[in-house]
Structure formats: structure tokens, C-alpha cells
Amino acid sequence: MKLGLGLYKHMLNTDHYNFAKQCGATHLVIHLVDYFGHNRKGMDQPVGGKSGWGYAGNPHEIWSYEELSSLKNEINDHGLELEAIENFDPAHWHDVLLDGPKKEEQIFNLKELIRNVGKAGIPIFGYNFSIAGVSSRNKKPYARGGAVSVGMESVDNRPIPNGMVWNMVYNKNAQKGVLPKISHEELWSRLEYFLDELIPVAEESKVKLAAHPDDPPMPYVRETPRLIYQPGMYQKLIDLKPSSSNKVEFCLGSTAEMTNGDVYEATDTYSKQNKIAYIHFRNVIGKVPRYKEVFVDEGDIDMFRILKILRNNKFEGVLIPDHTPLMNCGAPWHAGMAYTMGYMRAAILLLQS
Numbered sequence: 347m348k349l350g351l352g353l354y355k356h357m358l359n360t361d362h363y364n365f366a367k368q369c370g371a372t373h374l375v376i377h378l379v380d381y382f383g384h385n386r387k388g389m390d391q392p393v394g395g396k397s398g399w400g401y402a403g404n405p406h407e408i409w410s411y412e413e414l415s416s417l418k419n420e421i422n423d424h425g426l427e428l429e430a431i432e433n434f435d436p437a438h439w440h441d442v443l444l445d446g447p448k449k450e451e452q453i454f455n456l457k458e459l460i461r462n463v464g465k466a467g468i469p470i471f472g473y474n475f476s477i478a479g480v481s482s483r484n485k486k487p488y489a490r491g492g493a494v495s496v497g498m499e500s501v502d503n504r505p506i507p508n509g510m511v512w513n514m515v516y517n518k519n520a521q522k523g524v525l526p527k528i529s530h531e532e533l534w535s536r537l538e539y540f541l542d543e544l545i546p547v548a549e550e551s552k553v554k555l556a557a558h559p560d561d562p563p564m565p566y567v568r569e570t571p572r573l574i575y576q577p578g579m580y581q582k583l584i585d586l587k588p589s590s591s592n593k594v595e596f597c598l599g600s601t602a603e604m605t606n607g608d609v610y611e612a613t614d615t616y617s618k619q620n621k622i623a624y625i626h627f628r629n630v631i632g633k634v635p636r637y638k639e640v641f642v643d644e645g646d647i648d649m650f651r652i653l654k655i656l657r658n659n660k661f662e663g664v665l666i667p668d669h670t671p672l673m674n675c676g677a678p679w680h681a682g683m684a685y686t687m688g689y690m691r692a693a694i695l696l697l698q699s
């Protein structure tokens with residue numbers, strides 16, 4: 347097991363590479379989608395309100411081999427490995443999610459992107475096949491000592507306006523109106539198209555595609571169906587396209603929030619099959635539709651039990667904190683992460699001793 351840290355796009359700089367290293371990380375998982383374009387001071391995860399996070403990126407430019415490779419070199423120069431890129435930009439795949447007119451053109455570009463990722467030597471690409479993305483969450487002092495974190499108290503049922511998907515606006519001039527309602531079957535058939543097209547390219551490029559479950563794991567959010575909102579639904583995705591490149595981005599928090607099944611069984615099932623590309627190692631109290639994200643040692647999940655299962659199944663991938671509560675000090679995000687990283691490092695060392 348390896349310790350990693352997740353960094354948002356605006357954190358891809360020397361200070362944050364050094365911060366990761368100081369926290370004991372050997373690996374990084376990075377976001378290239380700019381969720382914070384609307385708020386330059388934003389440090390923490392966006393919650394996903396009615397109007398989303400802001401604008402999607404440039405639809406005409408996928409991330410090139412040159413920029414991916416120079417990013418990887420920069421990270422390597424700081425003594426870290428680049429393990430994964432997390433999330434596609436909605437600008438690059440909105441019509442794959444929505445089955446829109448640009449679907450084929452966008453799939454063509456996504457294939458090129460995965461080839462670039464493979465050529466740059468980045469082993470994993472994480473994605474979240476979701477129309478609404480994260481939603482229905484708010485920020486309150488949910489965690490120990492009144493630390494501000496994310497939680498859910500009710501479901502957001504407001505439909506999504508045209509021109510927006512996965513919380514980001516990809517077309518400012520879209521016709522007024524909302525996204526049409528679709529079934530779960532329709533959503534799964536869109537995923538199947540995506541996997542059929544992308545997995546062979548990922549195999550050739552030696553890249554693992556890793557699916558994140560729904561956050562929050564509800565059957566419907568904002569009048570759109572969700573894909574993976576119970577632990578067993580990961581199996582459906584795995585079986586849909588058997589391949590060493592078809593993996594999961596296993597989120598302990600989202601899995602524990604699911605109403606059926608238990609997180610230990612799910613960890614065992616998917617790590618035993620060697621289907622876990624990397625892990626979001628976070629803790630929660632409660633299940634949907636009422637839960638709160640809390641400190642790593644405060645929630646419902648026995649994190650040591652999870653680590654023992656992973657060790658027994660010889661999981662060799664990376665664990666990152668995903669999200670943490672913000673701590674009261676001059677650097678709330680950094681303190682929360684540093685606290686979690688210290689806990690994770692100690693736990694991993696203890697289990698390996």
C-alpha cells in the first residue's frame with residue numbers, strides 16, 4: 347500500500363508538491379479540471395449547488411502529451427510519482443454523458459487523451475460517470491470540535507438546466523429548459539458505449555480507467571438517475587467489460603454512505619478481484635440521505651479493519667484522503683490533510699510491521 351495525496355489544479359505547484367512530500371506521500375493524484383474558476387480563493391471541495399461550480403474548460407483542447415509529460419516530470423523532480431489524473435472535464439465529454447450530437451467526436455478526443463496519458467506514463471485515469479455529479483450536499487460544522495465539512499440532509503430534486511452537466515456549464519447559450527428525464531437503463535447503456543470505445547484504447551495505452559461511485563449514492567439526484575449507488579453495482583460495471591483496464595476508484599466514504607451492503611465486504615470483494623485502482627480513504631457518519639463527512643478516526647468505518655482487508659488481499663495501490671474536515675487555523679485545508687496523512691502513514695506502517 348502506498349500513501350498519496352490528491353491535489354486540485356490550482357495546487358499543482360512546488361509548495362504543494364513539497365507539502366505532499368512533507369506529509370509522507372510518495373504518490374500524487376491530480377485534478378486538471380478547474381472547479382474553482384469562479385472562486386480563486388477556493389481551496390476545499392465544492393459542494394455542488396443549484397448553479398454548479400462554474401464553467402467547463404476549453405472544448406477544443408484536450409490535455410496534450412506535452413503538458414501531461416511536463417507535469418509528470420515536474421512532479422518526479424520533487425521526488426513524487428504521478429499515479430492518477432482524476433476526472434474528465436465536462437467540456438470534453440458532455441455529450442458522452444448526455445448522448446448528445448457531439449458524442450462521437452468527443453469519444454474520438456477522449457481516446458486521444460487516454461493515449462496521451464499512457465504515453466506520458468501516467469498509470470490511472472479516474473472518472474465519475476454522472477450527469478448531476480456531486481449534489482445535495484452542504485457545508486456545516488459537522489465534524490469533531492466544530493470542524494466544517496460536507497454533509498447531506500436532504501435530496502436536491504431541482505432539475506438540471508440545459509447546457510450544464512456534472513455541475514459545470516459547458517454551453518452558456520443553451521436554450522432555456524432542463525435536461526430530459528432518463529431511466530437507469532439508459533444511463534447504463536451510455537456507460538456501456540463509453541467502456542466499449544475507451545477500454546480497448548486504455549488497454550493498448552496501459553492506462554487503467556477507474557470509476558468513482560456516485561456522491562452522494564442516491565438512486566436519483568436532480569431528477570437524473572445514478573449509476574453506482576449500492577456496493578454491488580460496481581460488480582455490474584466490472585462485468586460489463588472484463589479487462590485489466592476496467593477498474594474502480596474505490597471511495598470508502600461514498601461506499602459507507604450506501605444504504606445496502608457493508609463497506610468491509612465491498613472492500614474485500616473488489617480488492618480480492620484486483621479491481622481497485624486506487625482508494626479514497628475517508629470516513630463518514632450516517633448513510634444517505636443523512637450523513638456527514640468527519641475526521642478519518644471519527645466516523646462509522648473502522649479504518650484499521652479496512653487496511654487489514656487490503657493487506658490480506660495484497661492491495662498494492664495508492665490511498666489518498668479524498669476530503670477532510672477543515673481545521674480552525676491559518677491553513678484549514680492543509681491542516682486537515684496533514685492530520686489525515688499522519689494518521690494514514692502511521693496506520694500503514696503499523697500494519698506492515
Ligand SMILES: [Mn+2]
Pocket residue numbers: 558597598599600626668
Ligand atoms: Mn471519493
